[in-house]
Amino acid sequence: GAGVSQSPSNKVTEKGKDVELRCDPISGHTALYWYRQSLGQGLEFLIYFQGNSAPDKSGLPSDRFSAERTGGSVSTLTIQRTQQEDSAVYLCASSFAGELFFGEGSRLTVL
Amino acid sequence: QKEVEQNSGPLSVPEGAIASLNCTYSDRVSQSFFWYRQYSGKSPELIMSIYSNGDKEDGRFTAQLNKASQYVSLLIRDSQPSDSATYLCAVPLYNFNKFYFGSGTKLNVKP
Numbered sequence: 001g002a003g004v005s006q007s008p009s010n011k012v013t014e015k016g017k018d019v020e021l022r023c024d025p026i027s028g029h030t031a032l033y034w035y036r037q038s039l040g041q042g043l044e045f046l047i048y049f050q051g052n053s054a055p056d057k058s059g060l061p062s063d064r065f066s067a068e069r070t071g072g073s074v075s076t077l078t079i080q081r082t083q084q085e086d087s088a089v090y091l092c093a094s095s096f097a098g099e100l101f102f103g104e105g106s107r108l109t110v111l
Numbered sequence: 112q113k114e115v116e117q118n119s120g121p122l123s124v125p126e127g128a129i130a131s132l133n134c135t136y137s138d139r140v141s142q143s144f145f146w147y148r149q150y151s152g153k154s155p156e157l158i159m160s161i162y163s164n165g166d167k168e169d170g171r172f173t174a175q176l177n178k179a180s181q182y183v184s185l186l187i188r189d190s191q192p193s194d195s196a197t198y199l200c201a202v203p204l205y206n207f208n209k210f211y212f213g214s215g216t217k218l219n220v221k222p
Contacts, residue, residue: 033210042199042214043155056208091154098143098203100210102154 002026004103006092012109013082021077021106025094032075033100034067038088046090049075082110114138115202117213125221130187132216134200137181144176144183145201149215155199159185190220 005024013019025032034046045059049069060066064082069075079086087110093100116135124130136144143162147155161167161174161183173186183202187194197215204211 035212043212045209045211048208050208058209099145099157099160100147100155100201102156104154 004092004094004101006090006103006106008106009104010107010109012111014111015084016081018078018080019082019108021079021090021092021108023075023077023092023103025073025075025092026096026101027073029094029096029101030072031095032069033093033095034075034077035091035093036088037091037105043091046077079108082108084110086110113213114211115200115213117198117200117216119214120217121219122216123219123221124190126190126192128190128220130190130194130218130220132185132187132198132200132218134183134185134213135181136183136200136202136211138202138204139178139181141178141181141202141204143203144174145203145210146172146174146183146185147199147201147212149197149199151196187218190218192220192222194218195220 007022030051032049035043037043047067048056064080067077089105089107091105093102114137146159148158149155159174161176167174171188175184197217199215200213201210
């Protein structure tokens with residue numbers, strides 16, 4: 001596709017359920033990032049993938065969060081046993097020449 | 112100290128005025144700097160990048176960098192109501208594996 005694609009655009013879930021968020025980066029972009037943005041706040045780094053290198057997971061807030069990237073392309077962010085504080089917009093970005101291109105985000109609401 | 116700091120605003124300017132947005136960063140070895148614009152409910156989009164000390168102009172936008180002072184700014188000339196948005200400063204680590212974002216400055220341009 002022409003841009004970074006994320007799904008679902010909106011997800012409402014109950015506390016304690018698991019959720020999966022998907023990101024399809026721009027073709028040819030080897031770097032992929034996940035960020036979280038709470039209402040009215042800045043972007044919080046979660047995880048970074050670069051090619052076949054081990055991902056930088058230093059921003060994941062707890063062990064309930066995990067992410068994988070298959071075949072160097074599509075990435076999935078998984079949140080287990082969701083909590084209300086996980087409610088936020090999860091943004092995926094792919095990168096070329098140091099510039100980030102963001103998807104439209106997945107808005108997660110945990111009831 | 113946060114890696115990237117910005118005044119949260121809001122910064123209000125009248126239409127046609129110059130808007131000045133400021134950002135400081137903590138990592139002295141940072142080499143590249145980016146400004147993103149984020150409209151309410153939308154994802155960030157890149158508007159300017161700067162790598163060298165001094166000014167870089169692109170249309171109504173001018174980015175200014177002072178590495179000695181660890182300071183980067185964005186000037187918007189002839190501000191328009193359509194410029195009303197949150198402006199995010201982003202500074203990557205030297206190998207681009209993690210972009211640090213400021214919390215953003217909200218700009219209101221009043222007609």
